[in-house]
Amino acid sequence: MVVKQVFDDKIEYISIIDENGNADAALFPKDVDDALVLRMYKRMGFARDFDAKLLSLQRQGRAVTYAPLLGEEATQIGSAFAMGEKDIFVPSFRQHAVQIERGIPLELLFIYWMGFEEGCVVSKPLRYLTNAVPVSTQLPHASGIAFAQKYNNTGAAVVVYVGDGGTSEGDFYEALNFAGVWKVPLVVIIENNQWAISIPRAKQSAALTLAQKAFAAGIEGMQVDGNDVVAVYKAVKDAIRRSLSEGGPFVIEAITYRMGMHTTADDPTKYRDSSDEAIWKNRDPLLRIRKYLSAKNLWDDDKERELHEENVKTLDAALEKAEKFVPDPSSVFKNVYSFMPDVLSSELSAGEAAGYWLGD
């Protein structure tokens, strides 16, 4: 009889700036200076203002159902800042801040949330995909895009996002497994905000961490304080570098919290405790960086107000542009195939003749 241990691994968790804004000097990344922290802080502020804008538009009936990012700014901004120019970003549906940082025009984001495909037009070369609403279905795409980067030797990595709930889907496991076998440059960020609508993290999986799901695919995994923008930046930057230099995917579970509702159609008071919400309010990702910067005299109330005013101006200008968008109902017909089949062209012309496309 032979008994021996054939598998052993561990999951590390890193956090660099704590809730009180105190930084761990030993862990603090060498390539991060105060100017970068300040820039990331400002962009987290912008993300929060964008979120508030969308929420208010939805409440006024000017946007469709919207999924707020409130509380998840550090995970999104830290990872977006870690990506290189060429790297390719694949979202689920909540990464508005990453979309903004990757250069998707605000105007397009507004048009998307107003309910038009024209908000999804993508520029070439491929730098990002559009939102994937069916949970986890974007992950195999990301593995395939990463395969193509390796195939074409582009030197670009792919960064894909999935929620805690999304790690339960078959596509999640299949994508990781392919990426592991193919050893492609893929970084999977599990944006663990503790909830999948009303289902708490503990009910989603009996696994102690979600990062350890990487092990089953022969991939490395780790956890990071998802409310610490510096820790996220470091974790993702290292993972991208290693996935490119060593070849092979990487899983990062960012521990964060959905401070708001799942979407504007959701009512969290039905299923979660407000005491839980209070705990996480103290861990607000903006608050701790504000403390960090204030302690260094790099930030104050006036700067905060100015930033906010500036953000609102930028957002309003983009919204004004977006609201000038004129829908073209024929576009619904003209973008189905690379050619126009008879059936569609007669459906289109029948509609035009009858005036269906002129409005209600």
Place this chain on the structure above:
Amino acid sequence: MQANMVMAINDALRIAMENDSKVVLLGEDIGKDGGVFRVTEGLLAKFGEKRVIDTPLAESGIIGTSVGMALAGLRPIPEIQFAGFMFLGFSQLVNHAARFRSRSRSTLTVPMVVRTPVSGGVRTLEHHSESPEVYYSHMGGLVVVEPSSPYDAKGLMLSAVKLDDPVVFLEPTKLYRLFKQDIPDGSYEVPIGKANVLREGNDITIITYGTMVNVVQKTVDAKKVDAEIIDLRTINPLDTRTFVESAKKTGHVVIVHEASESFGAGAEVAARIAEEAIYELDAPILRVASPSLPYPFPGYEKYYLPNEKKIAEAIDKSLSS
């Protein structure tokens, strides 16, 4: 009781669970949250976590485990949060739920009711507005029903739970809270496989189901046309006799559904009528349906969906030929 469709289905589920301890509910957010449309509201409190199960986020898992439960003698009622996400469980439905009976020569059966909200007109995000009834009907082996009123919803659900076959139970989101109806408090059944003649008439037969039923009714009322309106209620298997007889009587047929026209249920209905009654028709069979393309984003859905105007024009066209 006065009930909208949400309340009616909720009531049917409660009765089914009270009547049979083998009935269990499972799905995403159906417990504490009561379902994203509140269809399972209150059932966790009443029946407990053993029978009202909040599952992990995985549709193939939800449907596949339901198949297993059903094979082992339970009567699961899984909920798929939106029809657009049921495709993630499509393999389990068509490869197994639909086939266990035939592959085992009826020694293994899959008595389950897969509930899912369908169809659009409610301005939601991509994948929340699909009308997928034909995907499940084409296969054979799955019963596909779609109520158009609170009364039908409760009665069809109570029939579906008793059936020893897998039932795909499609609930039009748009109709969930559109109107209330007086429905019986207790248990009653609406037969599966039987169409409903909603209005008798002599001049034209309009065959429809789901979200389009009340749109057709409104159109007919406004036009004061002597139309016979047939609500299929069950998409598969079709109640051919009811609509063929009606077509023979009126000689004019318009079929209306929200799902896209190409390869839709209307094509099947039209073919059946053509095969059995074409010489008794006075006009070509017409269809009013959505264009043959993927359901657009909400900003465009008003252009896409069939409406009273399109239905009225089809009625005029049929009657004038």
